[in-house]
Amino acid sequence: MYSEELVVGWACRKVNRPVKWTSDRTEAFLADAHGRDHVAHAEMAMDKNGKFLAMRVNTTANLGAYLSTFATMVPSYLYAFLLAGQYSTPLIYSEVKAVFTNTAPVDAARGAGRPEATFLLERLVDVCAEDMGLDPAEIRRRNFIPVDAFPYQTPVVQCYDSGDYNAALDKALALADYEGFAGRAEEAKSRGKCRGIGLSSYVEACGIAPSAAVGQLGAGVGLWESAQVRFNPTGNVQVFTGTHSHGQGHETTFAQLVTEQLGVPIENIEVIHGDTSKTQFGMGTYGSRSLAVGGVAIAKACEKLIEKGKKIAAHALEAAEGDIEFADGNFAIAGTDKAMNIAEVAFNAYVPHSYPEGLEPGFDENAFFDPMNFSFPAGTHICEVEVDPDTGVVEIVKYSAVDDFGKLINPMIVEGQVHGGIVHGVGQALLEGCQYDSDGQLITASYMDYAMPRADNVPSFDVDYAPTNPPHNPLGVKGCGEAGAIGAPPAVINAISNALGIKHIDMPATPENVWRAAQTATS
Amino acid sequence: MYNFSYQKVSSIADAVDAIQKAEDGKFVAGGQTMLPTMKHRLASPSDVIDLGGIDELKGISVDGDTVTIGAMTTHAEVAASSDVQGAIPALANLAGNIGDPAVRNRGTLGGSIANNDPAADYPAAVIGLGATVKTNKREISGDEFFTGMFETALEDDEVITAVLFPKADASAYMKFENPASRYAIVGVFVASSGGAVKVGVTGATACAHRGMRLEEALNGNFTADAVDGVEIPIEKMNSDIHASAEYRAHLVKVMTKRAVEACS
Amino acid sequence: MEMISEQRIPASLDEVWTALNNTEILKQAMPGCESFDAVEENKFEAKITAKVGPVKAKFKFNVEMTDIDAPNGYTIMGEGQGGVAGFAKGSAKVDLTEDGTDTILAYNVQANVGGKLAQLGARLIDGAAKKMADEFFGNFNELLSDNDSA
Amino acid sequence: MNVNGESISGEVEDRMLLVEFLREHLRLTGTHVGCDTSQCGACVVHVNGVSVKSCTTLAVQAEGGDVTTIEGLAINGELHPMQQAFKDNHGLQCGFCTPGMVMSAIDIVNRNGSDVDEATVRKELEGNICRCTGYHNIVKAVHAGAKNMGG
Amino acid sequence: MAENGVGASVRRKEDYRFLTGKGSYTDDLNVVGQTHAYFVRSPHAHATINSIDTAAAAAADGVVAVLTGDDLAADGIGPLICGVNVTSDDGEPHRAPVHSALAQGKVNYVGDHVAVVIAETLAEAKDAAEKVEVDYGILPAVTDTATAADDDQQQIHEVAPNNQCYNWPFGDKAAVDAAFESAHKVSSLDLVNNRMVTNPMEPRAAAGEYNSGTEEITLHLTTQNPHVHRLVMSAFNQLAPEHKLRVVGPDVGGGFGVKIFRVLRRVGCRLGLP
Structure with a gap:
């Protein structure tokens, strides 16, 4: 939460007038919570086959001037608990020092902790591959958690639900034509360009979260989600969710869940969110949780409606409740053609002229869902770049992503989330760097100096899926909103390192930094 | 923005009259730099005198070896002009890469060179092509027009009317963009005419300038390789979070080579 | 940022030193300076309108002279408030050395800005500071040269 | 006006x-x-x-x-071909940059014709920033819209 | 049914309004009698606030009120909270400095909130904000992540010695060290994870309305979770009882984490529950 929000709420009562405040972009740069800002040292111990034996990580995390709402958790629980990644490393030790500075507060930013962990680990794995003389794909394969080991308990608290990391890697390698890379690199060389390819095999914990788990970590409320599915007498449906959509398309995805389950035409379903006076208490949208947690709550409310509908239909059709079956929007007496559709049931529920005692009028159900575990999307992203060694300019020539999000409710929307996440991650890797001078003045406080990714900074992407079935989630879904931002940064930096034959380059890999690295690499 | 008084004038005489009467007046051409500055309250002119209504400041004409572009001609108009494309394609190309399409639809040639931002594109072309800046008072050679960071030879009540660009046998502009603002970190305009080479450099130093050392090397040996031996003095280069002086000096050479290659 | 430069001034070291302590000369040399008044010994208040391209901001500077080593040099420091534009602070360490009949004035300038100027003008700060310092010492040189010929 | x-x-x-x-x-x-x-x-x-x-x-x-x-843009509730293309191609998520994006897209097609290539579309969208979509679907939408506008 | 059900790439229901300019974002709301707020922010990264003189601003054209941290404190509005506890290696909870919504006594970063001006128009609020005189005592600033906790650094918050919020070890160090001792090969890497600004395209906004008849505050916010915003503002900031506070997140133009209010700690205690 922010000062401005509280002050506006307080001030409108104090002056007894409506008060509006809107940030301009410069204020947003100054006072919106920033993200990331770690310095870290990481080490991996290996046996002679390149098998990971243990990892040690030392991290300093900048929290800014004050603690923002989630500041403490991002570099701790959302970071260190993801350090196992896709690997069966048996021993992990992490130390995180969180510090205050005279800079804007730092808090959650797309991925929150998980991109930091993934960048560190997936860069380190490439360094390990180089040190062991192994192909980056090979060292990953040797260390992946095997498909038959799920659910898999990592040494850092998290217990992964499901995954088939080899499947995603193989599919991504094929999609990226990894085999053909050497030829493309040769061809690029003839044009004076350095071509590189980089892998990133990430896992993340989202679908935040099981209340029991976060309770143990010091959270004082649960992280369930709520839903209410209400039929109006004329048969259309209002779905109230405690989640909140700000671009994710809930009004569509959630309507799809309801149309699938209840058989009501999608145009007759309205999803309502974001108003404390309209919707029941809910936890909101972040940590890729809306579908994996909120969607399940909706499904459960729909189940309750079906149960209730059976009672009403049984009464109306003069049958035993046990004989009523529900399918495709119709309540029917099993083995007969006597049936009524769900809209008729709804009308009946609000016109209960002859209801027996015990049958409650109304057709409106609530449900809450508290998952047993996080959901653990994973995947392999492969980035191919061409570096112009004369200028240091990096062009992403090909980007392939294969993700496991479990079951997809709306593939179009999921793919859009992947695209957006990738570009957020590419932005971090190549363009975006927030800089303060030594006096604490923010010198990247506008789009004139803070480089946002534009359409011509990125190519179109090749996206595919290697789904597994998460056992804890009744819908079989995992979150997808943050995956790209988590997977992309190491894929891009690994590709640049590969192109130049260097150990590492820090983000953002600006043209000057890349040019300097290229100078060092060739000298 | 602070308040000010806006006047749209329809003749140069009215414009001059208005600025002389104003306490602290400013001409606005396209306004693409001035309005954001005023919005941030970093400038507070008492009067804003809009030159957009003066028809004689607009338009493009080709006469023999000279392309004349009115000061209030927008970047988009220059980029799209078949006259400019035919006579000096590098100039059309330069105009078509200033800012973004919406900015190009309002930003003007006169506004750009009068502002003389150290990272603006047009000054490189004015210098590289050896253009002449025509005002309501006189004609100023490109070399003499740009006098320092954001400074020009213009007097307070002087209005640019047009820029006269001589055709070149071959010319090219190569720009290395700032990834955030898309201004030039370094932009180099190379023009070759009758064996004589001119090089206009922007972005690199406090003010656009002629690349004399580069010209020396390229006169008589108009090849990219000729640039290799040229030493670019680092101490004069701009340095900021986007590019150090050393990197800028390097880019001046790379962009020059690429411009020379594009000329052939 | 930091920058180092020098001026050769056709005047004696003592003349230059005197001028460096003359508020009227300092005022005339400073671009955009409207007033430069002593408030106490070695402390001054200056009003300056700084103009860099489209940006025009009025500053009120508190100026102080320190490390005074007459007649060989001093450090002149200023901190200015520019209202909504932000603030600027800078110092110039000035060293004088005699060279024949001329004096070499070497200056080492450090400048910083804060507020909107820093937030929006990062790419221009170094250039603008250098320009102002060079103009100031250039004007100063000219003023002394004119004095000589007068 | x-x-x-x-x-x-x-x-x-x-x-x-x-x-x-x-x-x-x-x-x-x-x-x-x-x-x-x-x-x-x-x-x-x-x-x-x-x-x-x-x-x-x-x-x-x-x-x-x-x-x-x-x-x-929409006439009698019917979307302009470019608006329709943004919907069909999921060229928007939070919707905030969308109006400017659509207006720029139409301008791009007006200037470059209905067979404008991908590089041009990407280059000419440089004055419009989107944080949600990663541009992939916006570029697709502009192409689809260009075809619809042309036809 | 299946064509619009699970697994179908259904075109979005929300798009029509966004594509026709009919989305309703917080800044799009306009109500009768609306005033505009503009914040006076610190231009300094680290400074004491010696005094704030609001008289000239309060007297400026169109100004309805100029409010500071003292006014906020006088009305009993609580400071902003951090939601999650992390226990440091000394067994103590993480160090949590008080964060008043309007600074009191000290500012700690450029952009920190010093005062708010409320006026009839935004331009008038900005004009008046320039008239708020703040006397700052400038302190050295700490900006570098790697060295912020070094002994010679300026102390920012009294409660956090060495500018350290926590040091949080996790894992079996002895076992890990032993594994490193006997490893065939150790690879290592130093890296920086660069600071980002999240930049949803819609800047944050808030629009508040108070109904003195029902004593209810309605607050439209660019929020990712309105209920939690309400809960915290009620339980921790004492803005209003939960049933007298309505929080609405209308159309929100991107969040990416920057518009969250997250998990909170100790709500139960605050509410007097076990």
Whole structure:
């Protein structure tokens, strides 16, 4: 939460007038919570086959001037608990020092902790591959958690639900034509360009979260989600969710869940969110949780409606409740053609002229869902770049992503989330760097100096899926909103390192930094 | 923005009259730099005198070896002009890469060179092509027009009317963009005419300038390789979070080579 | 940022030193300076309108002279408030050395800005500071040269 | 001025920006403000048929001009081909940059024709920033819209 | 049914309004009698606030009120909270400095909130904000992540010695060290994870309305979770009882984490529950 929000709420009562405040972009740069800002040292111990034996990580995390709402958790629980990644490393030790500075507060930013962990680990794995003389794909394969080991308990608290990391890697390698890379690199060389390819095999914990788990970590409320599915007498449906959509398309995805389950035409379903006076208490949208947690709550409310509908239909059709079956929007007496559709049931529920005692009028159900575990999307992203060694300019020539999000409710929307996440991650890797001078003045406080990714900074992407079935989630879904931002940064930096034959380059890999690295690499 | 008084004038005489009467007046051409500055309250002119209504400041004409572009001609108009494309394609190309399409639809040639931002594109072309800046008072050679960071030879009540660009046998502009603002970190305009080479450099130093050392090397040996031996003095280069002086000096050479290659 | 430069001034070291302590000369040399008044010994208040391209901001500077080593040099420091534009602070360490009949004035300038100027003008700060310092010492040189010929 | 085909007149302060006039006086809030340095493009409208950033244009400068905003594209509830293409291709997520993006897209097609290539589309969208979509689907949408506009 | 059900790439229901300019974002809301707020922010990264003189601003054209941290404290509005506890290696909870919504006594970063001006128009609020005189005592600033906790650094918050919020070890160090001792090969890497600004395209906004008849505050916010915003503002900031506070997140133009209010700690205690 922010000062401005509280002050506006307080001030409108104090002056007894409506008060509006809107940030301009410069204020947003100054006072919106920033993200990331770690310095870290990481080490991996290996046996002679390149098998990971243990990892040690030392991290300093900048929290800014004050603690923002989630500041403490991002570099701790959302970071260190993801350090196992896709690997069966048996021993992990992490130390995180969180510090205050005279800079804007730092808090959650797309991925929150998980991109930091993934960048560190997936860069380190490439360094390990180089040190062991192994192909980056090979060292990953040797260390992946095997498909038959799920659910898999990592040494850092998290217990992964499901995954088939080899499947995603193989599919991504094929999609990226990894085999053909050497030829493309040769061809690029003839044009004076350095071509590189980089892998990133990430896992993340989202679908935040099981209340029991976060309770143990010091959270004082649960992280369930709520839903209410209400039929109006004329048969259309209002779905109230405690989640909140700000671009994710809930009004569509959630309507799809309801149309699938209840058989009501999608145009007759309205999803309502974001108003404390309209919707029941809910936890909101972040940590890729809306579908994996909120969607399940909706499904459960729909189940309750079906149960209730059976009672009403049984009464109306003069049958035993046990004989009523529900399918495709119709309540029917099993083995007969006597049936009524769900809209008729709804009308009946609000016109209960002859209801027996015990049958409650109304057709409106609530449900809450508290998952047993996080959901653990994973995947392999492969980035191919061409570096112009004369200028240091990096062009992403090909980007392939294969993700496991479990079951997809709306593939179009999921793919859009992947695209957006990738570009957020590419932005971090190549363009975006927030800089303060030594006096604490923010010198990247506008789009004139803070480089946002534009359409011509990125190519179109090749996206595919290697789904597994998460056992804890009744819908079989995992979150997808943050995956790209988590997977992309190491894929891009690994590709640049590969192109130049260097150990590492820090983000953002600006043209000057890349040019300097290229100078060092060739000298 | 602070308040000010806006006047749209329809003749140069009215414009001059208005600025002389104003306490602290400013001409606005396209306004693409001035309005954001005023919005941030970093400038507070008492009067804003809009030159957009003066028809004689607009338009493009080709006469023999000279392309004349009115000061209030927008970047988009220059980029799209078949006259400019035919006579000096590098100039059309330069105009078509200033800012973004919406900015190009309002930003003007006169506004750009009068502002003389150290990272603006047009000054490189004015210098590289050896253009002449025509005002309501006189004609100023490109070399003499740009006098320092954001400074020009213009007097307070002087209005640019047009820029006269001589055709070149071959010319090219190569720009290395700032990834955030898309201004030039370094932009180099190379023009070759009758064996004589001119090089206009922007972005690199406090003010656009002629690349004399580069010209020396390229006169008589108009090849990219000729640039290799040229030493670019680092101490004069701009340095900021986007590019150090050393990197800028390097880019001046790379962009020059690429411009020379594009000329052939 | 930091920058180092020098001026050769056709005047004696003592003349230059005197001028460096003359508020009227300092005022005339400073671009955009409207007033430069002593408030106490070695402390001054200056009003300056700084103009860099489209940006025009009025500053009120508190100026102080320190490390005074007459007649060989001093450090002149200023901190200015520019209202909504932000603030600027800078110092110039000035060293004088005699060279024949001329004096070499070497200056080492450090400048910083804060507020909107820093937030929006990062790419221009170094250039603008250098320009102002060079103009100031250039004007100063000219003023002394004119004095000589007068 | 003429806004979305309707003649509009009003007294405004000289310092009022076109975007402020549209949003505050005419309550045409589809045109958004996403930055203060003319970079993001959320405020793009058409003035006399070409795209301009309404946050960097004074209202008085548009006097007598024809202004088209996102609200003026759909006719009788039927989406403009470019709007339809954005919907069909999932070219928007949070919707905030979308009005400016659509106005710029139409301008791109107007200038480059219906067979504009991908590199040109990407290059010419440089004045419009989107944080949600990763541009992939926007580029697809502009191509689809270009075809529909052309046909 | 299946064509619009699970697994179908259904075109979005929300798109029509966004594509026709009919989305309703917080800044699009306009109500009768609306005033505009503009914040006076610190231009300094680290400074004491010696005094704030609001008289000239309060007297400026169109100004409705100029409010500071003292006014906020006088009305009993609580400071902003951090939601999650992390236990440091000394067994103590993480160090949590008080964060008043309007600074009191000290500012700690450029952009920190010093005062708010409320006026009839935004331009008037900005004009008046320039008239708020703040006397700052400038302190050295700490900006570098790697060295912020070094002994010679300026102390920012009294409660956090060495500018350290926590040091949080996790894992079996002895076992890990032993594994490193006997490893065939150790690879290592130093890296920086660069600071980002999240930049949803819609800047944050808030619009508040108070109904003195029902004593209810309605707050429209660019929020990712309105209920939690309400809960915290009620339980921790004492803005209003939960049933007298309505929080609405209308159309929100991107969040990416920057518009969250997250998990909170100790709500139960605050509410007097076990």
